[in-house]
Amino acid sequence: xxxxxxxxxxxxxxxxxxxxxxxxxxxxxxxxxxxxxxxxxxxxxxxxxxxxxxxxxxxxxxxxxxxxxxxxxxxxxxxxxxxxxxxxxxxxxxxxxxxxxxxxxxxxxxxxxxxxxxxxxxxxxxxxxxxxxxxxxxxxxxxxxxxxxxxxxxxxxxxxxxxxxxxxxxxxxxxxxxxxxxxxxxxxxxxxxxxxxxxxxxxxxxxxxxxxxxxxxxxxxxxxxxxxxxxxxxxxxxxxxxxxxxxxxxxxxxxxxxxxxxxxxxxxxxxxxxxxxxxxxxxxxxxxxxxxxxxxxxxxxxxxxxxxxxxxxxxxxxxxxxxxxxxxxxxxxxxxxxxxxxxxxxxxxxxxxxxxxxxxxxxxxxxxxxxxxxxxxxxxxxxxxxxxxxxxxxxxxxxxxxxxxxxxxxxxxxxxxxxxxxxxxxxxxxxxxxxxxxxxxxxxxxxxxxxxxxxxxxxxxxxxxxxxxxxxxxxxxxxxxxxxxxx
Numbered sequence: 001x002x003x004x005x006x007x008x009x010x011x012x013x014x015x016x017x018x019x020x021x022x023x024x025x026x027x028x029x030x031x032x033x034x035x036x037x038x039x040x041x042x043x044x045x046x047x048x049x050x051x052x053x054x055x056x057x058x059x060x061x062x063x064x065x066x067x068x069x070x071x072x073x074x075x076x077x078x079x080x081x082x083x084x085x086x087x088x089x090x091x092x093x094x095x096x097x098x099x100x101x102x103x104x105x106x107x108x109x110x111x112x113x114x115x116x117x118x119x120x121x122x123x124x125x126x127x128x129x130x131x132x133x134x135x136x137x138x139x140x141x142x143x144x145x146x147x148x149x150x151x152x153x154x155x156x157x158x159x160x161x162x163x164x165x166x167x168x169x170x171x172x173x174x175x176x177x178x179x180x181x182x183x184x185x186x187x188x189x190x191x192x193x194x195x196x197x198x199x200x201x202x203x204x205x206x207x208x209x210x211x212x213x214x215x216x217x218x219x220x221x222x223x224x225x226x227x228x229x230x231x232x233x234x235x236x237x238x239x240x241x242x243x244x245x246x247x248x249x250x251x252x253x254x255x256x257x258x259x260x261x262x263x264x265x266x267x268x269x270x271x272x273x274x275x276x277x278x279x280x281x282x283x284x285x286x287x288x289x290x291x292x293x294x295x296x297x298x299x300x301x302x303x304x305x306x307x308x309x310x311x312x313x314x315x316x317x318x319x320x321x322x323x324x325x326x327x328x329x330x331x332x333x334x335x336x337x338x339x340x341x342x343x344x345x346x347x348x349x350x351x352x353x354x355x356x357x358x359x360x361x362x363x364x365x366x367x368x369x370x371x372x373x374x375x376x377x378x379x380x381x382x383x384x385x386x387x388x389x390x391x392x393x394x395x396x397x398x399x400x401x402x403x404x405x406x407x408x409x410x411x412x413x414x415x416x417x418x419x420x421x422x423x424x425x426x427x428x429x430x431x432x433x434x435x436x437x438x439x440x441x442x443x444x445x446x447x448x449x450x451x452x453x454x455x456x457x458x459x460x461x462x463x464x465x466x467x468x469x470x471x472x473x474x475x476x477x478x479x480x481x482x483x484x485x486x487x
Contacts, residue, residue, distance in 0.1 A: 015145060016139065016145065017070050017071065017073065017145060017177065018110075019068070019139070021067065021068060023065045023067075023133060023136070024064050027130075027131055027133065030091070032262075037057070038134070041054040043084065043086075044080070045077075046080065046082035056069050057069065060092075072180075075142070078107055078142065082107075085104065085107065087118070088102045089101050099123065103118040103135070110139050111141060111143075112141050112143075113138075113144045114137075116137070117136050118134055138384065140177070148178075150181070151173060152181050154183070155185065159185070164194040165196075169188070170182075171183075171186040175206070181210070182207070183209050184207060187202075188209045188221065200230050200377050201231045202231075203230075204222065204230065207232070208222060216246045217253075219243075220253050223239040233430070236261075236266045240266065243257045255278045255279075256278065257305060258278050259282065259293065260293070262275040262278065262336040263302075271367075273301070275293075276302065277402065286317060290322035291314045291321075292315065292318045292326040295315045295318070295326070296329065298310045302459045314326075315330040322357055324357045325361075325362070331346070331348075331350035332347065334350065335348075345378075348377060353441070362392075362401070365398065366389070366398045366404065368388075369386045369388075369389030370391060372389060373386035387405065389402040390405045438482075
């Protein structure tokens with residue numbers, strides 16, 4: 001242990017921990033000659049029925065699985081010498097799980113640490129030939145355990161300071177001692193590649209373990225990874241289930257992500273009303289993504305009454321909390337609805353503010369490019385800067401950026417407007433003049449930040465028709481966020 005670690009205080013807050021290490025020589029249960037084993041840890045208290053306290057991951061297609069999972073044992077179990085822990089091994093099947101053997105460890109054996117193999121036993125009345133192999137279990141007794149809470153607290157400070165390598169070392173050590181909060185925080189660092197190279201598969205594995213300990217943030221993060229297929233297969237139904245657990249634990253990010261699932265119909269039937277309800281619940285604690293999406297629902301009357309004033313209020317609250325997507329949405333409202341010199345100037349400042357926070361924000365770059373192209377707020381057009389802004393928008397994933405670049409290559413919106421005016425201003429030509437007030441459209445479902453997207457310059461005569469078309473093609477206002485504050 002390094003000298004900087006805070007793990008040297010044994011017993012204070014420590015718990016006895018069991019480690020499900022590995023298995024060997026297991027019986028083949030599938031036609032492939034392999035099995036898909038997992039362990040159920042049961043506690044049997046005197047005079048009570050056995051109840052499950054932990055279930056391991058399923059290790060697919062193997063007879064020599066490795067789990068390396070930990071189970072922290074409550075001190076109340078250790079106080080009754082009549083308590084027995086039973087380890088049941090099963091083969092995972094689609095319709096029913098097949099029994100592969102079991103063994104028991106009396107609580108009295110957990111007074112001291114051990115690391116040994118336990119042979120699997122058949123059910124009573126069954127032949128021994130129906131099972132084979134053994135499982136390796138490691139026990140770190142309470143007297144030998146260390147209090148990992150201080151390690152996790154110190155790692156949190158390191159993360160805030162940007163010292164990810166030091167934080168990773170602390171979290172790894174705490175994880176090895178069975179601290180599930182450490183596993184969760186380590187998973188988040190591994191997913192982002194902070195402190196070590198990116199390892200989404202290991203991140204997902206750690207989150208799976210942490211979620212089994214009732215960690216709402218881990219549930220939410222695991223749902224996110226399954227939502228997008230990060231570190232494993234994509235599973236929208238399971239992602240929604242994880243979001244529900246996090247939401248029921250009163251985690252704002254869980255409520256928001258569950259709302260997003262209902263908004264898009266991801267793993268559940270699309271329901272704008274429920275989406276708006278969950279966005280509203282998360283917005284009660286001023287969770288910025290929820291405020292932004294709730295504002296979107298109010299602005300377009302999705303899942304309830306339309307209320308533009310309330311929409312603006314939601315955007316402003318999210319802007320106050322430095323949420324870039326809301327700055328783009330509020331900017332578009334100022335530019336295209338409020339209008340005028342003052343509204344356009346405020347919009348441009350909001351786009352610039354959003355880019356200071358998120359320089360890779362494609363919608364902010366596109367909107368800023370439009371301001372520079374048209375010369376809003378009384379400013380002269382700057383096509384060179386507009387081109388750079390559109391190039392950035394296109395680079396970061398805004399498809400309208402490429403269309404805007406093509407328009408600039410044809411001379412730009414202002415040049416075309418002057419050309420039309422020089423023809424005499426007849427009604428036929430005026431009909432094709434581009435309008436500064438663009439159609440407000442929906443947000444990008446492909447990005448991960450949740451902005452509304454503007455379309456390329458359209459005619460003022462078609463504005464109302466375009467609005468109606470866009471309402472019929474509404475997409476999601478934002479993608480799920482990995483983390484957030486709970487109440």
